[in-house]
Amino acid sequence: MRLKFKWILTLLAALSLQFSFAQEKAISGVVSDNSGPLPGVNIINKSSKVGIQTDFDGKYAIKAKTGDVLVFSFIGMEDKSITVGAATKMNVVLKSSAKSLDEVVIVAYGKQKAKSIVGSVATLGSDVLLKQQATSVMTALQGSVTGVNIIAAGGMPGENPTIRIRGTGSINASSDPLIILDGAPFNGSLNSISSDQIETMSVLKDASSTALYGSRGANGVILITTKRGKFNSAPVVSLTSSVGFSGNAVPLHKLVGSDRYMQLNWEALRNTNQYVNAQTAATAGVNASNNLVSNLGYNPYTAVKPVDANGNLVTTEKKWNTDWADLMLNNSAVRKEHTLSVSAGSEDTKYYFTTNYLSQEGNVVTSKFDRVTTRLSVDTKVNDWLKTGVTMFYSTSDQNFPSQSGSSYQSAIQWIYTVPSIYPAYRVDGNGDLVLDGKGQKIFDYGATTGQALNGNRPTFNNENAYGSLYNYKIGYKRDNYTANGYLELTLAPDLTFKTTLAYDKYLYDSYTYASNEVGYASNVNGRVSQNRNVTTGINLTNALNYRKTFGNHSFGLDLIQEAYKFKLDALGAQGEGFLPRVNVLNGSTTPSSVSGYTAEDRISSYLGRLSYNFKEKYFVEGSYRRDGSSRFSPDVRWGSFYAVGGSWLISEENFLKDNSIVSDLKVRGSYGELGNNQTQDADGNALYFPYKQLFETGYNELDNTGVVLGGAVDPNLTWEKTASTDIGLDFGLFNNRITGTVDYYNKKSVDLIYNKPVPGSTGNTGITTNVGALRNYGWEVTLNSNNIRTPQFTWNTGVNLSFDKNEIAQLTQASFINGNKRWEVGRSLYEFYMQEWAGVDPTDGYAMWYKDELDGSGNKTGAKVTTKKYSEASRNYVGQSSLPNVVGGLTNFFRYKNIDMNILFNFSYGASVYDSTYASLMEGFKSSGRAVHQDIENRWQNPGDITDVPLLLNSNNDFNSQSTRFLFKNDYIRLKALNFGYNFSASAIEKFHLSKLRLYFQGDNLWTYQSHKGIDPEQSFAGATNSRSYNQRVMSFGINLEF
């Protein structure tokens, strides 16, 4: 009966709309917010498309017909739509879009009002996303939300950052958070998502909020919700286009130039002759002068002996002087991005269509990322009890990814820091003159010209030329991602709904490598092509029954959910050798050297329930429980049970605070729960799908005979890793929510770690993956937002967020063990450096010294330290430094003056240390021949009595640059991560172009960086290790955004 009544009302409303057409009148009024009238507010009549702005007193006047919809919009305020009725005077109050407890937040399997949340959820809206050029959307979380620590992937666009939510909770299982895209686990590549298609990203951090993803929520969950249309809205077309340039975000290490290089190398040779081989100083100098060129293999100078017996340069005239960094790094890399979106909605159907094109060149020459993504969402109300909708998403990208990080010979950054400027990029003859090919072109010098005594054999990276490899090799990745996500929602009864959601995604990953037939590492087999194609298919089905009921002051909610997840990987690869020049597809190979292929499947079946209750929207409690079965574990132990409970109290609703002039919002909340992790993986981070099965592995063929070997030892009872998580939080708003904030304390303990327990190597296995060990992460998170100034003309908002994370190993199977330059031990963190301590340089002979623990007669440490010049005697100790920062965070300032606005985001990290092995290699001091050196080497010891921290130069074996605290540096930094400066044209100015919005803006990313250790990007790795990573980019773009 009531339903029928509603129908009639709607019909009447529609009819009245029809009747009242064509009666245009002038509507006027004042637009204000709670601080007073607002000038410059855009007002658009959606029907006539006429737009105007309020004047300085907030007044407006616009022509409209009854039934027209006026949209009031203003930056920092929520849009307000008002349908014109009988009145001609309409005063409008806009609400600040700053967070308040009434805001709707996307949470697990649904939405909640902020005030009802009992767990810890951080949300990032499109307003923040659009003020950064996040090629990988995840980087936008950095500095914007608490509890998330992110390390960018370096200078290759399209690579995804490493993300840790509330610390590292696993040792051998994956610590990556679960990504949920529009309600379903996302299996594709994160870089296929364009940030401007995202409405919000929610980071679920504690047990309560992630519990419904309990099977994989232990490392936190990131929910990505993409944009959708709105019912009853006129079509809006939005176009955004930006073009920019990028270069290194921070300067490189400073290297010694050719002239000084030759002189210093002479000095190293002389020192070795004099101090190691006991020659007289004069003889040592003469021999050093004689041997310098043969030591280097190349001579860029016009003189045969460029350095004389006294170490002076005979000439500075050179035939070449190679600036590898200038050749190989792109300091004017182009970035282009264009977006078109269309959205609209009728009464019962809405849609959103968007397409985005991005092209970005990387830090290293020839590296490039091109991507097109298209997304369409349609939602429709079929009738009063059935709703349905679908999202379709297709993304294709092409990444040219020359080797630029790591330790392969072709690795660009390593090359810049290893091969000095005295080696030529192009081949030269014995006299140092260029050698040209038949067409008169220069030939890349690979430093391996057989039979050429001089200028033909480079001692470092022999038979390679990383600059040439950028052109002679090809490494490319192609990714195609197709996602279809549909739902059907039935209203079974007024408070009871049933929703079924099916998400399907297909991801094609093609990796391709070509190594030249003429030069380099595969030239002896005339080139090699390796191509791998992985097709992954993910299907996720969710059936949810939701019941909501309110009786007076009591509100209940019940969700019963069934979920099935199915993942399949189908891998195929081929490799061939023997190619003609310029043929680089497998068809051209003469020797097909390898084929490979396999499939793997992963499934999870889940049943879950959530019960929530609140009294007067003041006291909230919530509990959830789920059971998950994973195909990665044996049938006996595959089911895991997870649960969470939480509660919150809205203190500000109590009578004693209700009308308090200072405290406007105050809420305490707490949660506890246990979550799971089944992400078993090998040492390289590749998923292990059957970690509990003892098998014989195929692929070990011996010539023509099929071969298998016994796989590693397994624990047949391997099961879920569990994380018990406690969260206590406080949300507050002061002075009518002018100041809002959140404080959280968390304590996460992961137990039964999926851990590669060391077993004695003598058993034939070095480890077995089993459930042992425990890790604890705990810390504080603080967020503060403030509207500092809010006048009609000028707005200034500030936000700051801080995360303090601590890590502790709670249980191991053995007292301790060494893991690289760390030692893992109960009570310590995973990140504390444990290494030899540097004791400086002995002024008498210039040799390096380290500390060793003094031992008493019975071999116990006395606690005192003595110096030693023998590196092998140096003691390793905890050195009081950690690669885990004390605090990471961000600072945002937003300014608006009339039509001009500016957003500035800084992010920072304090208290971490980094072991710079690149710098260590640059401080080798000519130990091995022909390697680049840092300018700091100029401070070397030269004469007895010299007080310095740099040992004497020796061209002979020594431990001077071996691992020690000499190369361990504080790695604090502050980065101007994003700056957005824009101008919005007033509606009156653009009206005649039939535009509703026109914005011009400048966007700068990583514009400025302060760092305590220079030469490398401060973002390296959680372990505090460097790996010759290509440099993060500084991007400066200009853009335009228009809507009509």
Added chain:
Amino acid sequence: MKNIITKIFIAAMALFMTVGCSEDFLDAPVPTDAVAPDVIFTSREGVEAFISGIMRRFRGQYTSTDSAGLNSIFYARSLKGNDIIQSNTWFNFDYANDNREPTYRRTSFSWNYCFYMINQANALINGVEASDLAASDKKELSAYGYALRGFFYHQLVLEFCPTYSADKTFPAPPIYTELSLTGGPMSTVDDVYKLIVSDLTKAVDGLTASRLGKSYINKNVAQGILAQVYQVMGNWQGAADNANAAYGGNPTAVLAPASYRSGFADISNVEWIWGSAQRTDQSNYYWNAPASMADHFTTSYSATYINNDFVNKFSATDVRAYFVRKSTSITSTSDYRYWVTRKFTFTFDGDNAIIRTPEMILIEAEAKARITGKETEAHDLLYVLQKNRDVNAVKSTNTGTALIDEILLERRKELYAEVGVEWFDAKRLRKGITRTGNHRIGTAANLTADDKKFYLKIPQAEIDANPFIDESVNANR
């Protein structure tokens, strides 16, 4: 009302269609790139596939270019002597005789790799013995496992202990004959040799001359391994008999001097009794020392140089005197880069020798030189090889120690850079190695007789994880 029924019906259908049977849903995924044990031990073909897999593991990209299988262990031994020089690249620390601390890669690789192979051998022996295969198959296939286990225990005891004649009670690597996930206690040198001799004796007894290919073990190969073991133990009669049986007893029939200059990369060479074979699709690429280190005429590391003093020991007409100068621009003979060898040709499908006939001939010669009354036979046998290698060879008049030294020098000339012959001989005969000539790292890397640097310390990871082994195991190492 009808409406509600419709709705409930649709909801129920949706649930039914999707939930299905949960356990079946989870049971469906199965591994596609691995097989269960019952496939292996139910047929001779299955066991042979397992044997093939184990043989493939003689080489592999394990941890690093210098830890790539048996070849890496052999090449590291080669570099510890006086004859070969390594530039400052991979194997650098082996060359410096400095790669033996508990946390170093050589230490952990030699330990873990040999035990990995021993564990595979144990799985083979136990799987075959528990199977229902025919008795004759069981005997031969388990003999294969014994041969593997004996071979790798011998490599282990060579790597981690003083030589047999120095100290039989010295703590030696634990002995495993069953699959185990918990560590065992250290054994003694004597225990390990008893196991090795027992295993290899069973292997010689059970194996036949036939095999799946030259990279596999047959009776001759097992006899060759046993000859090496007896050579260390000083069982000269056993060494002579097994070496003779391994090469067949007719030296000229199994020597092909021309093949010495054909690159040492072809397992079909008549001189090769046992090798590790590669193919383009089964390549260890640049990890294949010695060839990847020693060949200066193709794209690779170009890291191996030859000591002047060693080059000078060859006569000009010796087919093995296959040395060239690195570059005419290197004029000083004190420059370590003066000489390089052309013995090895590096290709991605090049094979590695493990046991060659000249080694067996020289074992027989050495053994006979030490057996009273057989010295003449020994001298004749040595001369057969010398004449074969150098048409101008003149038979020496050496006897006694001088003859034995001549045999040992012949072993170095014949086998250098292949199997660590100089180190092997110095170690078992308890002599030092003094570096001379143009070494890059000279006296600092000298070895005295019974030097602790002849063996490695026990890996820290083993000490940490094995309840029977504590830090004291390295106190005297």
